[in-house]
Amino acid sequence: MELGLVGLGKMGGNMRERIRRAGHTVVGYDRNPDVADVHSLEELVGKLSAPRVVWVMVPAGEPTQSTVDQLAELLEPGDVVVDGGNSRWTDDEKHAGELAAKGIGFVDCGVSGGVWGLENGYALMYGGDAEHVARVQPVFDALKPEGDFGSVHAGKVGAGHFAKMVHNGIEYAMMQAYAEGWELLEKVDSVTDVREVFRSWQEGTVIRSWLLDLAVNALDEDEHLDDLRGYAQDSGEGRWTVEAAIDNAVPLPAITASLFARFASRQEDSPQMKMIAALRNQFGGHAVEKK
Secondary structure, three states: OEEEEEOOOHHHHHHHHHHHHOOOEEEEEOOOOOOOOEOOHHHHHHHOOOOOEEEEOOOOOHHHHHHHHHHHHHOOOOOEEEEOOOOOHHHHHHHHHHHHOOOOEEEEEEEEOHHHHHHHOOEEEEEOOHHHHHHHHHHHHHHOOOOOOOEEEEEOOOHHHHHHHHHHHHHHHHHHHHHHHHHHHHHOOOOOOHHHHHHHOOOOOOOOOHHHHHHHHHHHHOOOOOOOOOOOOOOOHHHHHHHHHHHOOOOOHHHHHHHHHHHHOOOOOOHHHHHHHHHHHHHHOOOOOOO
């Protein structure tokens, strides 16, 4: 089938290649002319035969909204737009309504796989009407990993990005657990080879995972992570997960704590820890460190 793909960055560029390897035609547009097949959205739409499918892989928020607005004016009834970025699920409902008013279908798709997706395939979670999902199914089949799993029609519009949001929240908590365990192992004198302890967990343990494999890769490159600064960004989906938990009265203590730990990483001299040190000194006479 033919596909228009908007956004050819780290994810989008590799997705274009994987879809092409499966025998499909991809017309890609990006603001960077060095990687683009065409040089405008108008040209992209003009290269595709109706009914068209256009997949959007740009940052969430205004970039996605702007792209959807432009496509709403360029596409025709019967065409389908797929948002494969990390949009908030509430934005999906808005975009679906705007496009439906023009007879254009909409599918939201959470995509996981990162820079490894080209070779390993991408885990896909998508939401939308069955008829619109069916139009995109050949592309989903091309992108997903080999085998029976790695792809799911999660439900209505918004379900795909909601599922991906929860996936990322779980990812936050898992990474935090590995990080805390690593720090504790590094701290004690009795454990002399932390990297090999992590490596030993890769087989036969209940905590083995791809994230553990990646942790071992990182330790192989820099055994004590001396070259890294202890600063971690968040993509926004961890925040949305916690907000959704509050809205639905679902307790998420591990995911919430992992999000707050990332905030703590951005403070070189934590104001909160200053107060805790002061209080410990006041009630227990515990020593404090002066600047």
